[in-house]
Amino acid sequence: MAAAPFPEPAEARRPADITAGHFFAGVIGVSILRNWYVDGAFNERRLAELRNLANSTEAFPYSLALNPAERDLQSGYREWAANYDGPNPLIAAEEPSVRPILDRYAGAGKRALDAACGTGRHAAYLVGRGCVTTGVDQSATMLAVARAKAPGATFFEADVRATGLPSDEFDLAVISLALCHLPDPTTALIELARILRPGATLIITDPHPDSATAGGQAFYGGITPGQPMTWVRNNYHRASVWLAGFRAAGLRVDECHEVPIDEAGIAANPAALFVPEAVHAAFAGLIAFWVWVVTKPAT
Numbered sequence: 001m002a003a004a005p006f007p008e009p010a011e012a013r014r015p016a017d018i019t020a021g022h023f024f025a026g027v028i029g030v031s032i033l034r035n036w037y038v039d040g041a042f043n044e045r046r047l048a049e050l051r052n053l054a055n056s057t058e059a060f061p062y063s064l065a066l067n068p069a070e071r072d073l074q075s076g077y078r079e080w081a082a083n084y085d086g087p088n089p090l091i092a093a094e095e096p097s098v099r100p101i102l103d104r105y106a107g108a109g110k111r112a113l114d115a116a117c118g119t120g121r122h123a124a125y126l127v128g129r130g131c132v133t134t135g136v137d138q139s140a141t142m143l144a145v146a147r148a149k150a151p152g153a154t155f156f157e158a159d160v161r162a163t164g165l166p167s168d169e170f171d172l173a174v175i176s177l178a179l180c181h182l183p184d185p186t187t188a189l190i191e192l193a194r195i196l197r198p199g200a201t202l203i204i205t206d207p208h209p210d211s212a213t214a215g216g217q218a219f220y221g222g223i224t225p226g227q228p229m230t231w232v233r234n235n236y237h238r239a240s241v242w243l244a245g246f247r248a249a250g251l252r253v254d255e256c257h258e259v260p261i262d263e264a265g266i267a268a269n270p271a272a273l274f275v276p277e278a279v280h281a282a283f284a285g286l287i288a289f290w291v292w293v294v295t296k297p298a299t
């Protein structure tokens with residue numbers, strides 16, 4: 001067995017704890033559900049894993065109490081800001097997908113907006129492409145990291161649903177991994193359409209509904225001693241919700257990419273150290289995130 005990524009628990013778990021064993025059982029269950037009609041021997045190996053797990057719930061790693069705690073947007077990103085730029089498989093997969101699209105629209109002197117910019121990774125990139133770049137976010141703590149990372153951009157605190165920015169201002173806007181935090185993206189899309197100039201492009205990345213099948217949420221912390229596992233709620237907007245939002249905002253859909261979970265993302269799953277075949281069968285082929293490219297029509 002490979003080295004454990006988790007600290008050994010100091011105390012026996014309590015009956016109501018949410019444990020690593022529960023997570024592993026879910027992964028094995030999804031792997032069977034997505035493949036049960038293909039190969040009986042595969043199913044038997046999964047049942048053996050489940051038997052082993054059921055007989056070992058008090059043993060490490062299954063006994064490890066994770067007890068993920070939900071945080072609201074404000075406190076979540078206040079806590080997360082210092083480590084947000086650390087290894088993050090979703091960001092590692094997103095950047096190669098979205099940066100070539102940004103390259104098509106960015107350029108010297110273009111006015112670019114990084115909406116819900118967080119720690120400013122896209123804002124810094126747009127500055128590097130010569131854009132006159134603005135970033136907005138609701139989290140002062142995330143913005144402090146962004147200001148240090150991209151001193152050439154202008155940042156301020158605002159809700160993307162009501163930015164206070166002038167109408168018809170930007171040649172290009174990007175909003176990454178943020179509309180998932182809203183119950184419905186429509187109000188934000190209407191606001192972003194307002195501040196784009198006619199003919200300008202909006203690029204959106206957002207976690208895909210398949211992420212719910214993969215047990216996803218905006219998790220942070222949890223595998224470092226003394227740092228509890230915490231999460232901010234994601235809403236996995238369906239295609240019908242996106243299309244209704246674009247229509248309400250008067251935005252034209254030019255492209256929709258559905259980017260699968262890649263091998264690095266699968267390998268990064270903590271359960272992959274213990275039940276690698278199940279992890280692969282559970283997650284391979286699921287979509288990690290959408291990339292939408294939409295335009296505010298010129299007339």
Ligand SMILES: C[S@@+](CC[C@H](N)C(=O)[O-])C[C@H]1O[C@@H](n2cnc3c(N)ncnc32)[C@H](O)[C@@H]1O
Nearest residue numbers: 116117118137138139142159160176177178181
């Ligand atoms: C997962 S982070 C993404 C940050 C950055 N766009 C990136 O891709 O690295 C989500 C960000 O959205 C911001 N956010 C969420 N809802 C927002 C809202 N209604 N208005 C402004 N910012 C918001 C959060 O503060 C957080 O910084």
